[in-house]
Amino acid sequence: MKKKIKKIVIKVGSSLIANYKTGSPKLNWMNSFINDLDYLLKKKIKIIIVSSGAIAIGRKKIGFLKKKLNLDEQQAAASVGQIYLVNNYKKAFNKKRVEISQVLLTLEDTIKKEKKVNAKKTLNKLLEKRIVPIINENDTVATDEIKFGDNDRLSARVAEIIKSDLLILLSDVSGLYDKDPKKSKKAKLIKEVKSINKFTIKAASFTNNHFARGGMKTKIMAAKIATNAGCGMVIVNGNTKKIIQKIFEEEEGTYFHPKKRKKNN
Numbered sequence: 001m002k003k004k005i006k007k008i009v010i011k012v013g014s015s016l017i018a019n020y021k022t023g024s025p026k027l028n029w030m031n032s033f034i035n036d037l038d039y040l041l042k043k044k045i046k047i048i049i050v051s052s053g054a055i056a057i058g059r060k061k062i063g064f065l066k067k068k069l070n071l072d073e074q075q076a077a078a079s080v081g082q083i084y085l086v087n088n089y090k091k092a093f094n095k096k097r098v099e100i101s102q103v104l105l106t107l108e109d110t111i112k113k114e115k116k117v118n119a120k121k122t123l124n125k126l127l128e129k130r131i132v133p134i135i136n137e138n139d140t141v142a143t144d145e146i147k148f149g150d151n152d153r154l155s156a157r158v159a160e161i162i163k164s165d166l167l168i169l170l171s172d173v174s175g176l177y178d179k180d181p182k183k184s185k186k187a188k189l190i191k192e193v194k195s196i197n198k199f200t201i202k203a204a205s206f207t208n209n210h211f212a213r214g215g216m217k218t219k220i221m222a223a224k225i226a227t228n229a230g231c232g233m234v235i236v237n238g239n240t241k242k243i244i245q246k247i248f249e250e251e252e253g254t255y256f257h258p259k260k261r262k263k264n265n
Helices: 027-036 054-062 071-094 107-111 113-128 151-162 198-203 216-228 243-248
Strands: 007-012 046-051 100-105 132-137 166-171 232-237 254-256
Touching: 007 151, 027 071, 027 243, 046 071, 046 113, 046 151, 054 071, 071 100, 071 132, 100 113, 107 113, 107 151, 113 132, 113 151, 132 151, 151 166, 151 216, 166 216, 166 243, 216 232, 216 254, 232 243
Parallel strands: 007 046, 007 166, 046 132, 100 132, 166 232
Antiparallel strands: 232 254
């Protein structure tokens, strides 16, 4: 990264946090991820984590085994899973002697002026104290009409609110491809996107697993939000070892160039 990075938002996908078949938390992955964050912590870079996984973990605890859950089932699973999710983060960060906080946001919190300002002040105060906020959508109170439904766009809104320099989307794919890599062996990784256009949207793969609520489509939406706010964004495979460090060495993923940040932004 040529640009000096002071603040980073990292979004962690459900497939990285929870086992696809069982819904059990992937503790080894989480511990490895927290160890990887040492690269940023040593540079005094302020970090916010937007983490999926509450529903994926909670559904197993409750016994919701079907692929598609209705809204009240999702909300019940989220309320149970969120406790386990944050507790696992707490245990991992304790080893680094780093304090974390839990922040649950709704779509309304990121778009209504008064709530947006309040969220900004709270997050910046936590960062000022070198505390790492762990953010998730407040699924328990959100309804279909007033919810993100995925953490890709939520993480982009958070990046916009705190004027982050970089948004990292940790996924189970290595970036944006010109074709769906799960369907075509000829698919090529697009290393950088200077502007989001029809080609970029066409290149987006809309594939999902049954835990994830986003997909490449929502990642492109997130890229629009982040880059319009002057924040660069990168999509990388979170299963790659030392992926955070490799991002800064410009070896991994698809990088979306930010637009020039407006003075009043």
